Amino acid sequence: MENDINKKLISALEYEVTGACIEIHKNLGPGLLESVYHRCLERELQLRDIFYVSEHIIDIEYKGVSINTALRVDLLVENCLIMELKSVETIHPIYEAQILTYMKLLNVPKGLLINFNCTNIIHNGKKTFVNELYRDLL
Numbered sequence: 001m002e003n004d005i006n007k008k009l010i011s012a013l014e015y016e017v018t019g020a021c022i023e024i025h026k027n028l029g030p031g032l033l034e035s036v037y038h039r040c041l042e043r044e045l046q047l048r049d050i051f052y053v054s055e056h057i058i059d060i061e062y063k064g065v066s067i068n069t070a071l072r073v074d075l076l077v078e079n080c081l082i083m084e085l086k087s088v089e090t091i092h093p094i095y096e097a098q099i100l101t102y103m104k105l106l107n108v109p110k111g112l113l114i115n116f117n118c119t120n121i122i123h124n125g126k127k128t129f130v131n132e133l134y135r136d137l138l
Helices: 002-028 034-047 093-106 121-125
Strands: 052-057 060-062 065-067 072-077 081-086 110-115 126-130
Touching: 002 034, 002 081, 002 110, 002 121, 002 126, 034 052, 034 072, 034 081, 072 093, 081 093, 093 110, 093 126, 110 121, 121 126
Parallel strands: 081 110
Antiparallel strands: 052 072, 060 065, 072 081, 110 126
16 A cells, blocks of 8 residues: 555655756747756746755765765755756667666656746657566555
């Protein structure tokens, strides 16, 4: 039963943050810098009372040693959803690999790759990822 509740909560959170991205895209349209969309999404999340950490630093533990890295995930939302934001013509496979690795390193169940340089967030601007460790739960 707890897994069902978590699944519902994460799905509701994904729905809410996707709505925030749609609101931004509806108001600003495509073609701006990623940093503009990032700041606007922070504001949308604040307005919706959604907890997030912007530019969350990812530390890596490698062979028993903690390694301070320059890795940062754009947004860690409610400690269970990673958001990577882009404003590019093409989503390259490296962006997908990046978010999957971030999810694994942070042990986060779900991730969203949002590209604001699109005609429609839902149809060609959003890609959802599920951490392999959580696939049976989500």
